[in-house]
Amino acid sequence: MNCESKKYRRIVIKIGSNVLTREDGRPDTTRISALVDQIAGLYRAGVEVILVSSGAVASGRSVLEPRVGRIDTVSARQLFSAVGQVKLLNRYYDLFNEYGIVCGQVLTTKESLSTRRQYLNQRNCMEAMLAAGVVPIVNENDTISVTELMFTDNDELSGLVAAMMDTEALIILSNIDGIYDGSPADPASQVIRRVAPGRDLSQYIDTARSSRGRGGMTTKSRISSRVAGEGIEVVIANGRRDGILTDLVLTGRDVVCTRFEAAPRPASGVKKWIASSEGFAKGALHLDAGAAAAISQSKAASILAVGVTAVEGEFERDDIVRILSPEGAPLGVGRISCDSATARRNLGRKGLKPLIHCDYLYLE
Numbered sequence: 001m002n003c004e005s006k007k008y009r010r011i012v013i014k015i016g017s018n019v020l021t022r023e024d025g026r027p028d029t030t031r032i033s034a035l036v037d038q039i040a041g042l043y044r045a046g047v048e049v050i051l052v053s054s055g056a057v058a059s060g061r062s063v064l065e066p067r068v069g070r071i072d073t074v075s076a077r078q079l080f081s082a083v084g085q086v087k088l089l090n091r092y093y094d095l096f097n098e099y100g101i102v103c104g105q106v107l108t109t110k111e112s113l114s115t116r117r118q119y120l121n122q123r124n125c126m127e128a129m130l131a132a133g134v135v136p137i138v139n140e141n142d143t144i145s146v147t148e149l150m151f152t153d154n155d156e157l158s159g160l161v162a163a164m165m166d167t168e169a170l171i172i173l174s175n176i177d178g179i180y181d182g183s184p185a186d187p188a189s190q191v192i193r194r195v196a197p198g199r200d201l202s203q204y205i206d207t208a209r210s211s212r213g214r215g216g217m218t219t220k221s222r223i224s225s226r227v228a229g230e231g232i233e234v235v236i237a238n239g240r241r242d243g244i245l246t247d248l249v250l251t252g253r254d255v256v257c258t259r260f261e262a263a264p265r266p267a268s269g270v271k272k273w274i275a276s277s278e279g280f281a282k283g284a285l286h287l288d289a290g291a292a293a294a295i296s297q298s299k300a301a302s303i304l305a306v307g308v309t310a311v312e313g314e315f316e317r318d319d320i321v322r323i324l325s326p327e328g329a330p331l332g333v334g335r336i337s338c339d340s341a342t343a344r345r346n347l348g349r350k351g352l353k354p355l356i357h358c359d360y361l362y363l364e
């Protein structure tokens with residue numbers, strides 16, 4: 001089956017470190033330039049493109065490694081990204097400029113997307129850029145994002161951006177044609193061309209990571225399933241193949257890739273945010289059997305204090321909390337309508353406003 005082409009209104013393109021870096025660790029300027037040529041083509045054809053580009057650390061490492069001595073991993077990442085991000089964006093700026101296209105930098109952290117207000121600020125910024133015809137180039141702010149609150153990698157970030165910006169597709173470019181049904185090194189393995197919503201590919205994926213990438217194929221597959229489940233088509237393709245973006249988006253030439261079909265019913269904007277916010281959850285609600293059955297059977301069911309048996313952790317009103325079954329299994333996440341002290345005080349009580357309204361509930 002082909003990876004058929006389609007003209008999209010708005011897409012996110014994520015470019016992995018492996019695509020932008022040569023084997024010897026130096027930036028692959030020819031490849032970056034070829035990708036910008038294609039993105040300029042999409043731009044001219046009226047497709048709004050948001051670029052999520054890795055490569056800052058690799059780019060900075062190539063400049064600094066020869067001159068820094070012993071340095072711990074966190075400092076190295078901070079140092080390399082501080083220098084590499086400037087170098088990377090300068091290159092993008094010059095290349096886009098040749099087409100009369102202006103690009104701009106958006107640096108973010110997982111923490112700065114954790115409240116709805118900051119999330120909306122970021123979205124507003126990128127909407128303003130797109131409205132002005134500016135191509136946003138997004139990366140994690142690696143200089144300050146050093147704790148457990150880091151994104152797993154830019155695949156996770158790109159999934160969040162795709163949902164936040166209400167895009168129709170996310171194209172993840174790596175150094176491989178897609179997800180293989182066995183070891184990519186085994187000649188008998190083939191690229192899985194189509195993935196239906198909800199299909200689990202974990203059995204095929206070698207969890208070892210590449211030397212330059214951060215999350216590896218495991219995150220790519222997990223994020224792709226989640227994003228497709230939110231109604232956004234996801235394509236994993238080889239960024240080193242000539243003309244890959246043009247073929248995927250404009251010409252319709254047959255090109256090998258893995259395509260995750262979008263689930264039919266896109267979630268509402270706020271649900272997309274909640275769905276992607278699992279990593280920021282501050283606490284948890286344990287449901288009784290009745291409440292667990294009610295939310296799984298009806299999309300309109302909210303979580304009421306009467307059906308909650310325990311509250312874990314400390315949280316504020318509007319924070320994201322996890323929802324657990326009576327056995328402790330994860331059921332989903334939601335935005336809580338009160339702080340943890342109030343939730344504890346009201347446990348088991350009837351007739352109160354829902355702890356989580358169904359509009360702010362995302363079930364797995």
Ligand SMILES: Nc1ncnc2c1ncn2[C@@H]1O[C@H](COP(=O)(O)OP(=O)(O)O)[C@@H](O)[C@H]1O
Pocket residue numbers: 015016017018019173174175176178179180181182183184204205206207208209210211212213214215216217
């Ligand atoms: N089943 C599989 N199919 C394809 N690639 C796989 C599979 N299992 C593991 N991989 C590895 O995942 C790598 C791509 O992930 P990653 O290193 O994170 O890339 P990037 O830097 O582009 O984000 C491939 O180079 C490949 O070695």
Ligand SMILES: N[C@@H](CCC(=O)OP(=O)(O)O)C(=O)O
Pocket residue numbers: 015016017018053054055056057058081139140142152153154155212213214215216
């Ligand atoms: N923010 C880092 C990217 C880390 C990362 O996620 O890399 P990759 O797995 O290659 O997309 C950088 O710019 O170097």
